[in-house]
Amino acid sequence: xxxxxxxxxxxxxxxxxxxxxxxxxxxxxxxxxxxxxxxxxxxxxxxxxxxxxxxxxxxxxxxxxxxxxxxxxxxxxxxxxxxxxxxxxxxxxxxxxxxxxxxxxxxxxxxxxxxxxxxxxxxxxxxxxxxxxxxxxxxxxxxxxxxxxxxxxxxxxxxxxxxxxxxxxxxxxxxxxxxxxxxxxxxxxxxxxxxxxxxxxxxxxxxxxxxxxxxxxxxxxxxxxxxxxxxxxxxxxxxxxxxxxxxxxxxxxxxxxxxxxxxxxxxxxxxxxxxxxxxxxxxxxxxxxxxxxxxxxxxxxxxxxxxxxxxxxxxxxxxxxxxxxxxxxxxxxxxxxxxxxxxxxxxxxxx
Numbered sequence: 001x002x003x004x005x006x007x008x009x010x011x012x013x014x015x016x017x018x019x020x021x022x023x024x025x026x027x028x029x030x031x032x033x034x035x036x037x038x039x040x041x042x043x044x045x046x047x048x049x050x051x052x053x054x055x056x057x058x059x060x061x062x063x064x065x066x067x068x069x070x071x072x073x074x075x076x077x078x079x080x081x082x083x084x085x086x087x088x089x090x091x092x093x094x095x096x097x098x099x100x101x102x103x104x105x106x107x108x109x110x111x112x113x114x115x116x117x118x119x120x121x122x123x124x125x126x127x128x129x130x131x132x133x134x135x136x137x138x139x140x141x142x143x144x145x146x147x148x149x150x151x152x153x154x155x156x157x158x159x160x161x162x163x164x165x166x167x168x169x170x171x172x173x174x175x176x177x178x179x180x181x182x183x184x185x186x187x188x189x190x191x192x193x194x195x196x197x198x199x200x201x202x203x204x205x206x207x208x209x210x211x212x213x214x215x216x217x218x219x220x221x222x223x224x225x226x227x228x229x230x231x232x233x234x235x236x237x238x239x240x241x242x243x244x245x246x247x248x249x250x251x252x253x254x255x256x257x258x259x260x261x262x263x264x265x266x267x268x269x270x271x272x273x274x275x276x277x278x279x280x281x282x283x284x285x286x287x288x289x290x291x292x293x294x295x296x297x298x299x300x301x302x303x304x305x306x307x308x309x310x311x312x313x314x315x316x317x318x319x320x321x322x323x324x325x326x327x328x329x330x331x332x333x334x335x336x337x338x339x340x341x342x343x344x345x346x347x348x349x350x351x
Contacts, residue, residue: 014055022051073108074319075132077123079146080139081115084236088263089291090308094138094160097312101320107133114146124149134319136160136312137169142203156322158315161206162338170322170336172315174306176206179343180213183258183286183304186345188221192256192284196229198243198268200260207235210260210288229254233264240267248275255283256351262287262294262303269297269350284351290344299349306343314339 020027025044032040033048040048051057076098078085085091095111102109110132114120127135127149134156140147142163150157151168162171187195197214200207215225228250233239240259244267247254257272259265265287269279277283279299287294290305318337 014057016057019048019051019055019057022055023047071131071133072106073110073132074102074134074136074316074323075110075112075127076136076138077112077114077146078138079114079120079141079144082113084115085113087237088235088261089293090261090289091138093291093308094312094315097309097314098136098316099312100309101313101316105320107320120146127153127155130155134158134323136315136319139204141201142205156319156325158319158322160311160315161204163205165205167205167338168336170318170338172311172318172337172339172341173206174308174311174341175343176209176306177213177216179288179304179306179345180210180258180260181217182213182343182345183288183302184214184217185221186302186347187256187258187284187286187351188217190256190284190351193223194229194251194254195256195258196231196247196251196254198240198247198257198259198264199230199232200235200264202232207260214258226251233260235261235264237263237267240264241271242267244268244271248272248277256285257283258286258288260288262289262291262301265301265303266293266297269301280349280351286345286351290346294346294348297350302348302351303346304343305346307341310341314341 016027016030020030023030025048029040029044030048033045076095078091098109112123114123130153135150137147137157137159140159140161140163147157147159147163147169157169159167159169159171161173184195195218197211199211202208202211218225229247231243231247233243240263243264244257248271257268259268265285269285272279272283279285285301287301287303289308290303294301294303318339
């Protein structure tokens with residue numbers, strides 16, 4: 001049998017007015033009780049709650065959101081192809097953190113990809129209609145127009161990793177510089193001297209900071225930069241394979257590799273093995289992210305742990321605070337946070 005819906009005197013769903021009549025109060029008082037306002041006496045609140053329970057009244061959240069000029073939804077925007085989203089644990093961990101932060105709210109979450117021009121145009125039209133209350137931007141490139149569009153539309157937004165040092169939008173990131181520096185310092189302490197690096201896309205600020213940390217650790221140890229030991233890639237496994245093959249062709253005497261992601265480290269490992277290089281005996285290998293890939297590799301991968309789930313949670317908390325901020329957009333811009341979370345190096349057998 002189907003469930004029966006509560007009915008008011010009109011024969012339809014109970015209304016706010018019917019709850020007010022049953023409780024003997026005004027419509028505005030019922031609204032304040034439902035919205036959790038403290039400006040209601042305990043006696044009146046109890047009367048309204050009893051009327052709500054008796055009538056089976058369910059608040060019309062859509063109408064409430066419309067009246068407040070809210071949609072009660074936020075978007076997670078990933079300016080990458082879907083294939084990369086599902087291939088890299090980083091993205092699922094971010095979404096996990098977002099879900100944790102939204103668990104006790106009534107907000108809906110929209111996940112959308114904007115990896116090409118067509119998707120970006122469609123998303124721009126959607127955002128221009130103000131169909132979400134805020135946006136979480138994940139994996140943003142330096143030339144991406146979406147952050148500027150969000151600023152123009154005055155839609156609250158938070159980025160996972162700033163685009164540049166003077167990022168105007170709120171951002172949450174891990175300490176990419178310190179993490180990379182710790183990885184290379186660790187390799188130097190193990191006696192490695194010809195340490196190569198496989199970078200991520202350098203139009204991503206976090207990838208550039210990891211390269212900066214690599215270079216800083218070598219410089220402090222007294223080593224001149226050797227561009228033959230640096231190979232650019234794109235955070236993919238195939239990119240890691242191509243970069244590792246390039247490094248071996250240029251510097252077959254290398255004795256360690258710092259890859260700017262675990263996924264690229266996995267690709268590098270395949271090439272090293274095919275070339276007959278033992279890990280870590282001949283070549284030590286370190287990754288970045290400390291994802292499940294690192295733990296399941298053979299040998300297990302030393303990796304820089306960044307708190308990705310926590311990043312997603314903090315991003316969402318910052319966004320919710322900005323959505324709730326009643327100040328004008330200009331005042332909110334001045335108070336935007338740039339949060340950097342610490343990283344840790346997790347030692348395993350690969351180094």
